[in-house]
Amino acid sequence: MGEERSAASVRAVEIGVALVVFLFGAVVMFDSFRVGARWGEDGPQPGYFPFYVGLLICVASVTIFVLALRDSSLADKSFVSRESLKKILTVLVPTAVYVALIKYLGFYVASTLYIAYFMWQLGNYPWLKIVPVAVGVSVVFFLVFETWFQVPLPKGPLEAALGLN
């Protein structure tokens, strides 16, 4: 095993995150200023408290930014290796697809597909094992939430076809 290649240095990510945090703080300040961040007739205006919160976010992020720029040792440190980033994306992307699918397929069908994908992609399981585990877990969840706790979760066309709504 050779040296793992880095996808991004700690410094780059540190600076990037500081910029995003700064932007967030600026948005908070801007919107607080819009609704009024000063002293009103009968007390502080609604933006008074959040305005200073936004200000502190900006000050903190500038500090982090400057500290990261000055610390040259961070430039050599790897934030995430390419291999790890690939691994994380193979989980993160399907997770995003999964939560998007829930709306159309319902919780249980989407979850079954998601677990199956995970076992196939990361575990290299044969389908003979994947199908019973994925379906079994969803059935258990269905029993626990719909019958035991009586908490209805979003359902899709399959549940409608089976008359389980």
Next chain:
Amino acid sequence: MEEINALMQGFGVALSPFNLMLMFVGVVLGIVIGVLPGLGGANGVAILLPLTFSMAQQPGGTTSAIILLSCIYWGALFGGAITSILFNIPGEPWSVATTFDGHPMAQQGRAGNALTAAFTSSFVGALIAVIMITFLSPVVAGFALRFGPPEFFSVYLLTFCAFVGMAGGNAAKTIASMMIGFALAAVGLDSVTGTLRLTFGTTVLLKGFDFLIAVIGLFGIGEILETLEEGLAFKGAQARMNAKVVVETWKELPRYWATSLRSAAVGCFMGIVPGGATPASFMSYGLARRFSKDGKDFGSGKIEGVVAPETAAHAAGTSALLPMITLGVPGSPTAAVLLGGLLIWGLQPGPLLFVEKPEFVWGLIASMYLGNIVGLIVVLTCVPLLAAILRIPFSIIAPVIIVICAIGAYTVHNSMFDVYLMVVFGVIGYAFKKLRYPLAPLVLALVLGDRAEENFRNAIKGSQGDLLVFFSNTLVGSLTGFALVLLFWPLINAGWRAVARKR
């Protein structure tokens, strides 16, 4: 002995068969949650909180609900030790110090002894902390009854300043993380003026950000991503637990009574300060190494090195509930989630709780005694079973946990938007964890944001905008002063050392 009487009534509440069953269920669930990657005390309680909504509406139901949730917390604390010792993976930051001597013991085939020592000292630490809560909390609550808005705000200030000054690490990151929490808490309808803040014309943001979603995403999804990077395989030591090992360890433990007491004292004290459990466990490990006669062998598998951090961590984790029930200020992320639960059930945490809902408070305190006894029995008997859970391959357990997180996020408000938010929070949690932005201040600020702002507004409304109201009398002045000392503690400490060196 008013407290004893009140406590006995509390036992009356907690000892009902239904509550005992909940205690057992909570502890078992908590241990499983503590053992699984991606599920810890904070997000485990967050996921299960929506399921208690209907329970809390029945008479006496809030007490049952808090018993269930707090027992999950105890269980999760116990469960953390299992992963630390057997797998060298600390489930929570405060179990890190347990791995130093716990894992070497497991590698030498003494996992059973290490686990018994860990569980027993956890129990001792928790017990001492609960005894302290029993006698100290009515005093603190009585004292806090005199608090007005300025005092409450300065208590919040104290909490947040403690994070900045005591937690170590980069103070700017602590402040950034905390203020992001406050900003997220401000999103939505402003309760005082009815103005919409930070919604940018969207309807989904009207309700604001729910801290439960943030907790599930930040801690749950974030941790799964982190685990994924570190490698999928758990390589664990085998644990043989039987009555003989337990008795053998118990015979050895009384020898370390001094370490136990010292660690419990450190834990109780640090636990009241927010974020105190982690420094408490490290501090008492360090102290034990210094005072023990075979301190130089620490790190090679000494039972005393397991006793010290576990006692302190559990004492701290338990005493974190003292400021939560008396002042409405949680000392840890899990305590913050519990506090959020009280608010959702319609209870006002704080000194009035002792006056208005004594059966709730004392039922909770009594359940702390019983829950820890139940916990000790369960962990001592079920370790092989629990270790087996950890041997379920990651590629099966990870998607199941993410599905559980998604269900938990959805059930908070029956909203799909929350599930999308959870994924976003997960990515933020991953990036923040890797860059060492602390997550606990964000969660605490998100939970306390509205209350802190309300008290701040009322306080300066009363003083016509004069910020000196936070120094207007001895009580609030000393609270604010103490907060400022904590905030600048690293600077004060450095200055002190510089002066001392010159002499």
